[in-house]
Amino acid sequence: MNKLSQIGITAGALIMMASAGSCTKNLTFNDSELKIIGTDSTAGIMPLLTVDDPADTALLNSVSSDLSAEDMKSSYYDILKLRMLATVRDSTNEGVGIAAPQVGITKRLVAVQRLDKAGEPFEFYPNIRLVNLSVEKAWGWEGCLSVPGKRDTVLRSKSVVISYIDEKEMVEKRDTVEGFTAVIFQHEVDHLEGILYTERKRL
Numbered sequence: 310m311n312k313l314s315q316i317g318i319t320a321g322a323l324i325m326m327a328s329a330g331s332c333t334k335n336l337t338f339n340d341s342e343l344k345i346i347g348t349d350s351t352a353g354i355m356p357l358l359t360v361d362d363p364a365d366t367a368l369l370n371s372v373s374s375d376l377s378a379e380d381m382k383s384s385y386y387d388i389l390k391l392r393m394l395a396t397v398r399d400s401t402n403e404g405v406g407i408a409a410p411q412v413g414i415t416k417r418l419v420a421v422q423r424l425d426k427a428g429e430p431f432e433f434y435p436n437i438r439l440v441n442l443s444v445e446k447a448w449g450w451e452g453c454l455s456v457p458g459k460r461d462t463v464l465r466s467k468s469v470v471i472s473y474i475d476e477k478e479m480v481e482k483r484d485t486v487e488g489f490t491a492v493i494f495q496h497e498v499d500h501l502e503g504i505l506y507t508e509r510k511r512l
């Protein structure tokens with residue numbers, strides 16, 4: 310009885326996922342992005358694009374576009390977030406932030422570890438932009454999951470104001486962030502403009 314009901318739940322969930330996954334006509338993800346994200350919410354870690362590969366570098370240097378409301382309501386979006394989180398929290402290659410282009414999705418979506426909040430949770434910020442950067446700047450060390458084996462100093466604003474879409478209410482929200490968390494936001498939003506921290510150094 311228990312086994313049968315478990316199978317029933319699993320099959321039902323699979324059917325729901327398949328039907329949700331097949332409805333892609335209003336989504337702005339392209340075919341390659343849909344293939345990368347997939348329809349398996351348990352798929353876990355995604356391959357990271359790195360500067361060691363010329364094709365990856367070209368994509369890392371491209372500008373990302375906004376997510377639509379339909380994108381954010383889709384099962385693909387939920388799976389993308391789960392898999393980005395698994396990737397940035399990979400204990401063999403951990404990060405404090407990740408941007409969608411680093412896993413081959415040129416959409417304005419980043420996950421940032423809020424080191425300034427209790428429990429230091431990872432949070433997702435769709436359609437994020439920096440609407441203000443403090444004039445006061447500081448040099449600090451940075452590394453990047455897409456630039457393996459390197460670290461360098463970068464000059465960044467000490468505080469930033471971010472704007473993003475609250476995916477539950479579908480309204481724009483703003484937040485002021487300071488310290489190292491502000492550096493993470495600047496690093497991740499740069500990814501959405503196609504800029505790596507190694508290039509920021511020369512700007």
Ligand SMILES: [Zn+2]
Pocket residue numbers: 452453454455496500
């Ligand atoms: Zn990075």
